[in-house]
Amino acid sequence: xxxxxxxxxxxxxxxxxxxxxxxxxxxxxxxxxxxxxxxxxxxxxxxxxxxxxxxxxxxxxxxxxxxxxxxxxxxxxxxxxxxxxxxxxxxxxxxxxxxxxxxxxxxxxxxxxxxxxxxxxxxxxxxxxxxxxxxxxxxxxxxxxxxxxxxxxxxxxxxxxxxxxxxxxxxxx
Amino acid sequence: xxxxxxxxxxxxxxxxxxxxxxxxxxxxxxxxxxxxxxxxxxxxxxxxxxxxxxxxxxxxxxxxxxxxxxxxxxxxx
Numbered sequence: 001x002x003x004x005x006x007x008x009x010x011x012x013x014x015x016x017x018x019x020x021x022x023x024x025x026x027x028x029x030x031x032x033x034x035x036x037x038x039x040x041x042x043x044x045x046x047x048x049x050x051x052x053x054x055x056x057x058x059x060x061x062x063x064x065x066x067x068x069x070x071x072x073x074x075x076x077x078x079x080x081x082x083x084x085x086x087x088x089x090x091x092x093x094x095x096x097x098x099x100x101x102x103x104x105x106x107x108x109x110x111x112x113x114x115x116x117x118x119x120x121x122x123x124x125x126x127x128x129x130x131x132x133x134x135x136x137x138x139x140x141x142x143x144x145x146x147x148x149x150x151x152x153x154x155x156x157x158x159x160x161x162x163x164x165x166x167x168x169x170x171x172x173x
Numbered sequence: 174x175x176x177x178x179x180x181x182x183x184x185x186x187x188x189x190x191x192x193x194x195x196x197x198x199x200x201x202x203x204x205x206x207x208x209x210x211x212x213x214x215x216x217x218x219x220x221x222x223x224x225x226x227x228x229x230x231x232x233x234x235x236x237x238x239x240x241x242x243x244x245x246x247x248x249x250x
Contacts, residue, residue, distance in 0.1 A: 007184045017177040017194055017202070023185040048209055157206035158177060158199065169184065 001172060003032070008168035014040060016161045020055070021169050022150040026111045028171030031148070035103040035123065039093040039155060040162035045127075046090045048156040051105060051140065053117055053148045090134050091155075092125040100165070101125030103136070110148040117142040223247065 007021055024031065039047035091101045103123025109115060117140075124135035151169075155161055177194040194202075230244035240248075 007182055007187070009180070009182050009189070015175045015178040016180055018179040018198070020179065020181040021184055022181050023183045025184060048206065154202065156209060157203050159206075160175065160177070 004028075004171050004173075006169045006171050008166065011161050011163050011165040014160060014163065016155075016165075017159060018152055018154045019161065019167060020150055020152040021167075024110075024149050024151070024169070025171065026147060026149070028111075028173050029108070030172040031105075031107040031110050031151070032170040032172055033105040033107075033151070034168045034170070035105065035153070035166075036100050037091050037103070037165040037167070038100045038125075038162040039091050039159045041093060041155075041159050046093050046134065047159040049091055049153055049159070049161075050156070051119070051121065052152050052154070053107075053142050054146055054150055055152060056142070090125070090136055092127065099125060099127070100162075105151075107148060107151075113145050113147055115145060117144070117146075117148055 006025060009019070009021075033051075037049065039049075041047060091103075092099050101123055102125070103121065105119055105121045107117065107119040110117065119140040121138040121140060122136060127134075153161075153167065177199060178191050179194055179198070181190050181192075183189075226244055227247050230240055230247055233240050233244065234248075
């Protein structure tokens, strides 16, 4: 297997709510995104972020997500079921002492124009204040066969990706 | 209030462009966020309710007391 860095970006100023990688080369078998992020919204203990393909609307019939959250503070696994609403992962906020979360999103067969697009998204973070962890596992299904040429990450609500948050996009063959 | 920004990285050219979010995008983000939080709260409440039923069923089994139908349904044989 070969793995090539396509692009890596780091947040250098405040206010970043949405983050798009566009004109993705269609020359690989699989896309891998390595994500190291936090939310800098004042007072936020955590915030969600999610991914959409090809600038799709973040709700409606385009997506189905199946998501599980695991909180080790009470050994609780919470299944959030499936939803057509944009859904993603919990990332730590400044209320958690500015620790960053670590995540990976894998999108196989992203150039196909004959199958629906899927991705698996996993990662988590440790709370600096309570030493608890939140782990996330999400499966994404996009209900169309369009090749993925752009990926957008959005922070929920008025969330902001914190300075020094980094996303790196790799192509795998 | 900090202006919310959308950054686009063109992977073919390396060009990075930034623009402020539109009012529609902000409103849509808020709506989706509210739905996510509501689903998380509902899922957490359901998980806690199930844990309470299991605890009650276990306590009754240990004490030799009859279970309710709801409690008996959470017993895995």
